[in-house]
Amino acid sequence: MWSADHRQALLQGKPINLPVDKSNAVRVFISSTFTDMCMERDTLLDKAYPEVQAFCQKLGLVFEVVDMRWGVPTALTADHTSTELCLREIESCQRISLGPTFIALVGSRYGYRPIPRVIEEKEFEVLLAKYCSDPSSCELLQEWFWKDENAVPPVYVLQPITTHLPYYSDTSPANRERHEEEVLRWSKAEERIAALLRTAATWAAEEGLIKKEAKHKYFKSITEWEIDYGLLESKQGDAHSSVFIRDIPNVQDHCDRQQVHKFVDVASDGSIDREAQELLASLKTKIVAKHSKTLRVHRVRWPNGVLDTRSTDHTDYLQDLCQTFIQDVKQQVLRRVADRHEAQDEMCWLFEELAHHMALCQMKRSIFCGRVELLTNICQTIELKNKCTHTPLVVHGPSGTGKTAVMSKLAEEVRKHLGNGTVVVTRLLGTSSQSSEIHTALKSICFQVSLAFRLKPPLTHVVNSYNELVQFFHRLLSAVSKKNKEPLVLIFDSLDQLSSNDGAHRLHWLPKECPPKVHLIVSTLPEEYNILNVLRGAIPSQEYYFQVEPLSCEHGQQVIAMLMSTVKRRLTDQQYELI
Numbered sequence: 001m002w003s004a005d006h007r008q009a010l011l012q013g014k015p016i017n018l019p020v021d022k023s024n025a026v027r028v029f030i031s032s033t034f035t036d037m038c039m040e041r042d043t044l045l046d047k048a049y050p051e052v053q054a055f056c057q058k059l060g061l062v063f064e065v066v067d068m069r070w071g072v073p074t075a076l077t078a079d080h081t082s083t084e085l086c087l088r089e090i091e092s093c094q095r096i097s098l099g100p101t102f103i104a105l106v107g108s109r110y111g112y113r114p115i116p117r118v119i120e121e122k123e124f125e126v127l128l129a130k131y132c133s134d135p136s137s138c139e140l141l142q143e144w145f146w147k148d149e150n151a152v153p154p155v156y157v158l159q160p161i162t163t164h165l166p167y168y169s170d171t172s173p174a175n176r177e178r179h180e181e182e183v184l185r186w187s188k189a190e191e192r193i194a195a196l197l198r199t200a201a202t203w204a205a206e207e208g209l210i211k212k213e214a215k216h217k218y219f220k221s222i223t224e225w226e227i228d229y230g231l232l233e234s235k236q237g238d239a240h241s242s243v244f245i246r247d248i249p250n251v252q253d254h255c256d257r258q259q260v261h262k263f264v265d266v267a268s269d270g271s272i273d274r275e276a277q278e279l280l281a282s283l284k285t286k287i288v289a290k291h292s293k294t295l296r297v298h299r300v301r302w303p304n305g306v307l308d309t310r311s312t313d314h315t316d317y318l319q320d321l322c323q324t325f326i327q328d329v330k331q332q333v334l335r336r337v338a339d340r341h342e343a344q345d346e347m348c349w350l351f352e353e354l355a356h357h358m359a360l361c362q363m364k365r366s367i368f369c370g371r372v373e374l375l376t377n378i379c380q381t382i383e384l385k386n387k388c389t390h391t392p393l394v395v396h397g398p399s400g401t402g403k404t405a406v407m408s409k410l411a412e413e414v415r416k417h418l419g420n421g422t423v424v425v426t427r428l429l430g431t432s433s434q435s436s437e438i439h440t441a442l443k444s445i446c447f448q449v450s451l452a453f454r455l456k457p458p459l460t461h462v463v464n465s466y467n468e469l470v471q472f473f474h475r476l477l478s479a480v481s482k483k484n485k486e487p488l489v490l491i492f493d494s495l496d497q498l499s500s501n502d503g504a505h506r507l508h509w510l511p512k513e514c515p516p517k518v519h520l521i522v523s524t525l526p527e528e529y530n531i532l533n534v535l536r537g538a539i540p541s542q543e544y545y546f547q548v549e550p551l552s553c554e555h556g557q558q559v560i561a562m563l564m565s566t567v568k569r570r571l572t573d574q575q576y577e578l579i
Contacts, residue, residue, distance in 0.1 A: 006018070013411060024062060028100050028102070029230060030065060030066065031223060034069055041105070080114065086225070086226055090226060100242065103242045107246045124155075150569050150570055194218075223283075239332070265277060350444055357431070357435070358426070380417070388516055389516060390519075392521065392539065427441055429495065442469050470508070492523070505529040
């Protein structure tokens with residue numbers, strides 16, 4: 001899990017892109033159109049999932065299936081967020097699954113093609129220009145798409161159905177008639193809006209006003225969105241996915257009229273939707289071209305064009321599908337488990353702890369702004385004291401003033417003053433089991449410093465004794481200083497978050513003097529557990545104390561702006577005036 005480069009960077013406290021820590025869950029997203037794959041999904045549920053679940057349990061793993069057929073809330077449908085929900089679920093599987101993440105069942109239906117929920121401002125206005133001489137079409141598009149000026153860049157957003165049709169989601173018996181009427185009204189409006197956007201997108205692409213890829217999203221089905229995100233565009237690729245294609249020869253010609261709409265895309269007039277079928281053929285071509293290794297094709301023949309679920313051919317197909325599914329999942333799980341075991345060693349606990357604090361620091365720094373003078377003063381004091389014996393520095397301030405953010409930013413800033421080779425040890429105390437008690441916190445710190453400076457780590461009997469570990473910690477700082485190589489900076493944020501075990505708040509463990517090239521910075525609340533007064537008794541000189549003041553109104557606005565920018569949002573000038 002941790003490469004040599006990752007380990008070295010973590011030991012030195014250097015910012016890196018951390019690998020995602022996998023859970024003990026095998027979480028698989030099942031993608032397919034619904035009506036034509038009901039039997040396959042039901043058979044997998046009855047026959048395949050229980051066997052895979054039992055297999056995973058023997059390995060100490062949990063098997064989870066994400067199947068959107070099992071319930072997409074009506075509110076999500078009314079808000080047009082079903083596609084986004086599916087993609088978020090796929091991303092979740094890719095992030096945490098120890099094994100396969102995505103399995104697609106592809107038949108002869110391309111599936112539902114939703115109207116894009118969000119369209120960038122310039123693109124929407126290009127499409128709208130197509131209907132400048134058609135007031136009714138312009139009015140319909142502007143009725144349903146509203147401009148969102150808080151988005152960066154500005155976008156037009158398809159409004160929830162209930163904005164104009166309040167009874168669309170009301171299934172109460174008292175309003176059944178109104179509900180059914182509005183469901184029909186939306187169906188007609190949706191069909192017309194989709195046609196207007198597709199016509200305009202085709203025209204805009206031909207005129208060179210939008211790219212071909214931009215045009216395609218107006219024609220794209222949810223299933224293709226899922227397959228693109230989970231398979232074709234995934235960095236994980238073949239190793240964590242499988243595709244099962246069910247091929248029914250000449251299904252369009254042989255399927256009877258009562259069944260055809262279940263297995264093939266049909267238009268509103270009941271005819272075969274040729275456009276959707278062409279899009280499906282293109283999608284299958286992409287799958288075959290890019291992922292032939294994970295592709296499983298099952299050819300199913302229907303006698304006289306009628307589905308007979310009791311036929312031997314159909315039973316054999318479903319049985320083969322289950323066995324192949326089980327085999328693929330087992331192989332992928334075993335491969336991932338073997339990779340994890342190979343990467344583990346006796347020091348994994350340490351690197352997991354370091355990664356935890358690094359990730360928290362990176363998150364805090366991502367929304368940090370201001371405090372330039374405070375950070376400069378602290379860094380200049382550290383630089384000034386680098387070649388002589390000095391006391392620890394103390395950062396203090398009321399709750400909510402941003403001390404943890406300052407300490408996280410300081411972990412990054414000190415290298416600019418002491419050099420890029422500086423080893424920075426950061427603990428956001430109380431945020432993990434290893435950092436909630438001083439004994440375990442010192443244990444991880446001693447191991448990190450020892451490994452970073454290639455010194456002998458503490459022996460087991462030292463680690464097990466709190467007093468001996470404190471003594472080892474003090475000697476270790478002296479040993480680092482005597483090596484006279486790179487500086488060491490230790491950052492202890494939120495002393496008040498430590499447990500009181502081992503007298504942690506009395507600070508007997510804290511060195512009152514730091515040798516040259518070793519720096520210790522702590523932060524605390526001003527009154528909690530009397531910690532600040534204990535520090536003042538041990539470190540009387542005020543030049544080593546730095547108070548974090550509450551943010552000014554200007555800095556508050558900067559924080560708001562930065563927070564909103566992380567989700568590509570902004571406030572307008574009028575909204576800033578209100579706050």
